[in-house]
Each structure stands twice: as structure tokens, then as C-alpha cells.
Amino acid sequence: xxxxxxxxxxxxxxxxxxxxxxxxxxxxxxxxxxxxxxxxxxxxxxxxxxxxxxxxxxxxxxxxxxxxxxxxxxxxxxxxxxxxxxxxxxxxxxxxxxxxxxxxxxxxxxxxxxxxxxxxxxxxxxxxxxxxxxxxxxxxxxxxxxxxxxxxxxxxxxxxxxxxxxxxxxxxxxxxxxxxxxxxxxxxxxxxxxxxxxxxxxxxxxxxxxxxxxxxxxxxxxxxxxxxxxxxxxxxxxxxxxxxxxxxxxxxxxxxxxxxxxxxxxxxxxxxxxxxxxxxxxxxxxxxxxxxxxxxxxxxx
Numbered sequence: 001x002x003x004x005x006x007x008x009x010x011x012x013x014x015x016x017x018x019x020x021x022x023x024x025x026x027x028x029x030x031x032x033x034x035x036x037x038x039x040x041x042x043x044x045x046x047x048x049x050x051x052x053x054x055x056x057x058x059x060x061x062x063x064x065x066x067x068x069x070x071x072x073x074x075x076x077x078x079x080x081x082x083x084x085x086x087x088x089x090x091x092x093x094x095x096x097x098x099x100x101x102x103x104x105x106x107x108x109x110x111x112x113x114x115x116x117x118x119x120x121x122x123x124x125x126x127x128x129x130x131x132x133x134x135x136x137x138x139x140x141x142x143x144x145x146x147x148x149x150x151x152x153x154x155x156x157x158x159x160x161x162x163x164x165x166x167x168x169x170x171x172x173x174x175x176x177x178x179x180x181x182x183x184x185x186x187x188x189x190x191x192x193x194x195x196x197x198x199x200x201x202x203x204x205x206x207x208x209x210x211x212x213x214x215x216x217x218x219x220x221x222x223x224x225x226x227x228x229x230x231x232x233x234x235x236x237x238x239x240x241x242x243x244x245x246x247x248x249x250x251x252x253x254x255x256x257x258x259x260x261x262x263x264x265x266x267x268x269x270x271x272x273x274x275x276x277x278x279x280x281x282x283x284x285x286x287x288x289x290x291x292x293x294x295x296x297x298x299x300x301x
Contacts (some may be wrong), residue, residue: 004300007043008077010040010043010044010047011039011073011076011077012030012077013026013030013037013041013044014044014052014066014070014073015016015070015073015074015077016030016037017031017037017041017053017063017222018053018066018070018087021060022058022060023037023041023060024057024143024154026066026231026245037062038074040101040123040289041270043117047260048063048065048069050066050205051063052065052066053066054295063153067198072085078087090245090285090286090290092122092123092126092285092290093123093124094125094151095123095125095126095287096126096293097123097125097127097287098127098130098144099126099127099128099129099148099149099291100129100147100148100285101128101129101130101131101147101148101149101150101291101295102130102131102132102133102141102147102149102150102151102152103130103131103132103150103151103152104132104137104151104152104157104202105132105202105229105230105231106160106230106247107151107152107250107274108130109132109231109250109254110249110250110253110255110298110299111151111295111298111299114132114298115128115294115295115298116128116284118294118297118298119294122294123290124249124283125206125226132202133147133150135152138150138152138155138162138277139159139162139279140163142162142278142279143161143275143279143281145282147232148278148282148288148291149274149276149277149278149288149291149295150276151167151274151275151277151291151295152274152275152277153272153273153274153275154166154185154275154278155284157273158277160280161279161280161281162277162278162279162280163277163278163279163280163283163295164275164276164277164278165275165276166274166275167269167274167275167276167295167296167297167299168273168274168301169249169271169272169273169274170247170248170249170250170271170272170274171247171264171265171271171272172190172209172245172246172248172269172272173241173245173246173247173248173251173262173264173265173271174187174244174245174246174262174263174265174266174280175234175237175243175244175245175246175251175254175255175261175262175263176195176237176241176244176260176261176262176263176299177237177238177239177240177241177244177260177261178259178260180241180243180261181241183195183243183261183263184261184263185261185263187264187265187266189219191266192221192243192266193214193219193220195221195222195223195239195241195242195243196222196224196242196243197221197223197224197225197242197243197244197245198223198224198225198226198227198233198236198244199211199223199226199227199238199244200226200227200228200229200232200233200246201227201228202228203225208245209272210245210265211271211274212268213267213269213270217267217298224242225242230244230250230251231254232255233246233259234246234251234254234255234260235258237258237260238259238260242267247272248262258263258273269274269284276292276295276296278292
């Protein structure tokens with residue numbers, strides 16, 4: 001039996017008939033008419049392929065199948081009721097909720113330490129899962145609830161059902177090892193273009209945003225290494241003369257471990273605006289609203 005073909009209201013009727021012992025009393029309990037209860041019972045019988053109740057005098061006697069399923073049905077209805085009530089009155093101090101946030105690895109290092117510090121203080125029973133999501137599937141995942149929120153650059157086009165708000169701006173910087181023979185404070189575009197570069201990208205091929213901007217000005221840099229993660233790239237930088245262009249916030253976090261020097265990118269670049277995304281159907285949901293507020297606090301300047 002497929003769950004998406006089951007009307008949960010029918011299970012409520014099943015429980016009422018079982019508890020009250022008849023259609024009339026069940027109708028009174030649920031504030032429905034007797035014909036409505038009788039119709040629901042007919043649908044239940046069809047769904048289960050069993051009479052479920054047999055009349056003996058004035059009473060409706062449950063069949064063996066009805067007796068076998070009633071307790072699991074009651075537990076399921078009760079658990080659903082508890083869950084819905086929990087969502088409605090969300091209390092971060094006591095609620096047990098798991099939030100799933102789609103976030104790129106460059107923002108993950110910025111978000112998670114500060115977010116979990118807040119969660120530990122305010123919501124000790126809440127779980128956070130930071131995951132990677134396909135941008136093409138972002139809207140459908142937010143709509144289905146497999147994602148509670150997402151953090152990414154400004155994505156277009158977006159339907160009216162996806163809400164978003166800017167949460168931060170991160171300029172690009174150049175990372176080079178300390179003691180680099182030619183890269184030092186006051187880095188010029190000419191010196192930058194003479195270097196061997198690392199491009200960190202989750203894509204297998206194609207230019208980075210800095211390459212597109214350089215190309216707009218008629219320049220091209222030499223990529224010696226393409227890798228997936230900025231952390232690995234920073235490690236390579238610390239042990240070679242290759243240089244890396246990356247967002248400033250993550251560069252400063254990584255620099256604490258690798259001790260690389262961080263220099264301004266020698267070309268005016270459009271800023272990297274991070275946005276927080278959520279679906280319209282959770283706009284007023286207390287739990288999701290609490291999550292969005294905590295995320296926005298992390299990125300406040």
C-alpha cells in the first residue's frame with residue numbers, strides 16, 4: 001500500500017469507530033454526520049480489503065485485522081500529533097529538530113563554527129546537517145522540505161515561491177606563501193599575471209569568476225593546478241610558489257593554519273554576494289524562522 005494514496009483522515013475515523021464501538025458515537029465524537037462516517041468506513045474496507053467491523057446487535061465488533069492494526073495506527077496518529085504540536089510551538093531550548101542547510105564549502109567554514117556556538121547555547125537538542133545541493137534542484141528541494149534553507153551566491157532566475165535575503169559580501173583576495181620570491185604587499189596586476197596559479201572549483205572544467213573578469217580586460221592567467229577545495233589549495237600554496245585567488249573570509253580562516261600572506265586582488269571585481277534562501281511555505285514557521293535568524297546573525301558585519 002502506497003502512503004501517498006492513504007487519506008490520514010480515514011485512520012482517524014478507524015480509531016474513533018474502534019474506540020466508540022459504533023458509527024453514531026464516532027460521528028458525534030468527530031463532529032461529523034453518520035453518512036460521512038459510513039462513507040469513510042466503506043473507503044477503509046476497500047483500502048484494507050477487509051470488513052474491519054462487523055455488526056452484532058447495536059455494537060460494531062472489530063475483525064482480527066482491525067484488532068491487529070489499531071495500536072500501530074494509534075501510535076502513528078499520536079506521534080504525528082506530537083510532531084505537529086512541536087512545530088507549532090517551537091522552543092529552541094527543548095525542541096528536537098534536525099535542520100538541513102545547503103551550503104558551499106567556502107561558506108561552510110564561515111557559517112558552522114559561529115552557528116554551532118549559538119546552537120550549543122540556545123538549542124542543545126537541535127541537529128544541523130550542512131550538505132551540498134545541485135543548484136538546478138535547489139527550488140524543488142526547498143519546496144519538498146529536504147532542505148530547510150540554502151546559502152549561495154545570488155541565483156537567477158527564481159520563482160516567486162523562493163524567498164531570499166543578502167547576508168554578506170566577500171571580496172576576492174590573493175593568497176601566497178610567506179617568503180614568496182616575487183609576490184609581496186603592493187601586488188600589481190602585471191606581477192599577478194606572471195605567476196603560476198591554482199584554481200579551486202567543484203566543476204571539472206571551465207574558468208573561475210576571476211578568469212572571466214580577467215578575460216573581460218583582455219588578460220589570461222596560467223593555471224598550473226586545478227583542485228576541488230580551497231583548503232587543499234591553501235596547503236599547496238604554503239609549500240610552493242603557486243598562488244591562489246579566493247574569497248577573503250575563508251582565506252583568513254585558512255591562514256591561521258598555513259600562515260600564508262593575503263593580498264588584495266589587483267583588479268576591481270564584482271563582489272560575491274551571499275544570499276540565504278528559503279521556501280515561501282516556511283516563511284512563518286517558528287522553527288525555520290529561528291534558523292534563518294541565527295544564520296543571519298553569523299554573517300552580520
